[in-house]
Amino acid sequence: MAERKKKGQKQPGEFEAILGRPTHVHGHDGMCTTRPVVPKGNVAELLEGMSKTGFQGRKLGESVEVWKRMIRDPEVTILFGLSGAMIPAGMQKVLIELAQRHYIDVVVSTGANIFHDVCEHLGVCHYLGHHHVSDVDLYQKGIDRIYDVFAYEEEFRWVDRGFANFAESIAPFRGSSREFLEQFGEWLGREAPDGESFLSTCVKESIPVFVPALCDSSIGIGTLIARRRGVSIDIDQIADTDEVTSLVEEVNKTGVVYIGGGVPKNFIQQTQVIGSIHKKDLGGHDYAIQYTADSPHWGGLSGCTFDEAISWGKESEHTMQVQVHVDATIALPIVVSALIASGIKRVKKRRARKGRIVRQGIE
Numbered sequence: 400m401a402e403r404k405k406k407g408q409k410q411p412g413e414f415e416a417i418l419g420r421p422t423h424v425h426g427h428d429g430m431c432t433t434r435p436v437v438p439k440g441n442v443a444e445l446l447e448g449m450s451k452t453g454f455q456g457r458k459l460g461e462s463v464e465v466w467k468r469m470i471r472d473p474e475v476t477i478l479f480g481l482s483g484a485m486i487p488a489g490m491q492k493v494l495i496e497l498a499q500r501h502y503i504d505v506v507v508s509t510g511a512n513i514f515h516d517v518c519e520h521l522g523v524c525h526y527l528g529h530h531h532v533s534d535v536d537l538y539q540k541g542i543d544r545i546y547d548v549f550a551y552e553e554e555f556r557w558v559d560r561g562f563a564n565f566a567e568s569i570a571p572f573r574g575s576s577r578e579f580l581e582q583f584g585e586w587l588g589r590e591a592p593d594g595e596s597f598l599s600t601c602v603k604e605s606i607p608v609f610v611p612a613l614c615d616s617s618i619g620i621g622t623l624i625a626r627r628r629g630v631s632i633d634i635d636q637i638a639d640t641d642e643v644t645s646l647v648e649e650v651n652k653t654g655v656v657y658i659g660g661g662v663p664k665n666f667i668q669q670t671q672v673i674g675s676i677h678k679k680d681l682g683g684h685d686y687a688i689q690y691t692a693d694s695p696h697w698g699g700l701s702g703c704t705f706d707e708a709i710s711w712g713k714e715s716e717h718t719m720q721v722q723v724h725v726d727a728t729i730a731l732p733i734v735v736s737a738l739i740a741s742g743i744k745r746v747k748k749r750r751a752r753k754g755r756i757v758r759q760g761i762e
Contacts, residue, residue: 442733443740458723459730462688463737465721469654469686470502470738473749476650477686478643479503480663482701486515486597487525487545488728493735494597498604501745502738503656505646506601506608507663510616513580513598513608514558520587520596521561523554555617562621563628571631575638576610584608607646611639611666644670648679651749654686658727660693660701668713675712683708683715689722690730 434451443463450460469475485494494516497503515525528542528549537544541552565583566572572579584602587594601608613619613634625632647653647670657664674681687708693699695707703711705720714720723730 441740443737443742446733446737455724458721459725459734461721462690462723462730463734463741465686465688465719466502466656466734466738467741467743468719469656470743470745472652472654472686473746474650475652475654475685476504476646476748477502477654477656478505478507478647478667480655480657480660480667481506481508481512482657482659482661482663483509483727484511484515484545484548485658485727485731486512486519487548487550489525490728490731491516491519491597493732495595495600496735496739498597498600498606500739501604501606502735504606504748505643506597506606507643507666508608508610509661509663510610510613510618513610514617516597517583517587518550518555518558520591520594520599521558522594523550523558525550559617559621559624562618563624563630566622566625566632567628567630570625573631573633574635575642576613576634576636577607577639577642579613579634580608580610607642609639609643609666611636612662615662640666640669640673643667644673647671647681648674652685653681655684655688657687657689657691658731659691660689660699662701664689664701668708668711671713672711680712683713683718685718687714687718687720690725690727690734691722692724692726694724 431451433453434448436445436448436452436456439445439448446460446463448460449456450464451457452460469477479497481494485491498506519525525545526549528544528547530544530547532544534544537549543550543552543555562583565586569582580598581602584596584598587596588599588603598608610616610618613622613636619634622632622634643666653670655667657667668684671681671683687705689700689705691700693701695704700722705714705718705722708714709716709718
């Protein structure tokens with residue numbers, strides 16, 4: 400009597416009988432296979448795994464690897480562009496870690512972020528609110544809304560007046576936003592030592608902070624209050640452009656990290672164009688990362704994609720670059736946590752200078 404086939408037991412040739420034989424076996428042509436991401440307790444390992452997947456998860460993982468390469472490169476200066484309402488959204492501690500660990504070297508920010516950062520340092524808080532609310536009711540209560548974050552207008556005005564009073568204390572003043580904020584950050588750390596802020600940390604760590612559209616913020620409102628009092632205060636924004644471009648011209652390599660886009664992104668990007676106008680072909684930034692929720696086909700990304708930037712000379716075909724389409728309040732804490740968890744430390748920078756390549760410029 401024939402032995403009965405055990406349940407689930409395969410018979411010879413059964414696989415081929417069901418699926419048939421493949422008509423062609425690809426040699427992969429040198430391509431790497433995707434790898435299913437494995438959930439990890441270590442965020443650095445998680446992001447490394449995500450870099451072998453697809454879509455924006457892959458881009459997020461790749462951005463960590465590019466940032467790590469910048470940190471390990473002793474000749475690179477990392478310029479950090481900060482836009483969006485990152486401080487009200489709770490990103491202050493993340494930014495402080497970046498400065499303390501020297502994962503960034505130069506900051507270009509919106510004035511609003513630095514203003515809200517100073518508010519937190521002085522104990523002026525932002526509160527959990529809701530985006531489904533009557534803004535008329537909030538106005539009558541003196542509450543400002545930043546999507547789902549609330550703050551008290553009168554407390555902001557107290558800080559506005561503080562900037563005005565500080566401007567009066569150093570008057571007459573004429574200089575770049577970097578010079579003004581350096582003096583203010585020193586004063587803030589000295590006079591309010593129990594507080595903590597991104598600005599005061601940057602000043603302590605000798606990281607220059609530029610706000611090229613300072614007047615488009617409450618810091619500008621504060622300095623205007625001072626000027627209307629008759630105080631001689633003049634923030635020279637052309638000096639900002641000259642200072643940051645001179646910095647880029649003097650170093651061998653530059654890497655850029657953009658949180659959102661806006662003025663901070665273009666202010667950093669245009670340094671390459673300014674260099675070429677003055678007959679110094681800087682060759683484009685060597686590394687580039689952007690975390691953005693904008694789409695390029697609407698004219699967004701606050702300028703253009705990194706590929707498009709090649710046509711302007713802002714990036715080159717050799718730039719190691721990645722743009723991640725993601726809410727920055729999701730990406731920033733995860734990416735910085737991954738950098739910290741990886742144990743990476745900033746290498747000692749070499750003061751290498753870029754070899755000048757002269758080309759026809761526009762005088």
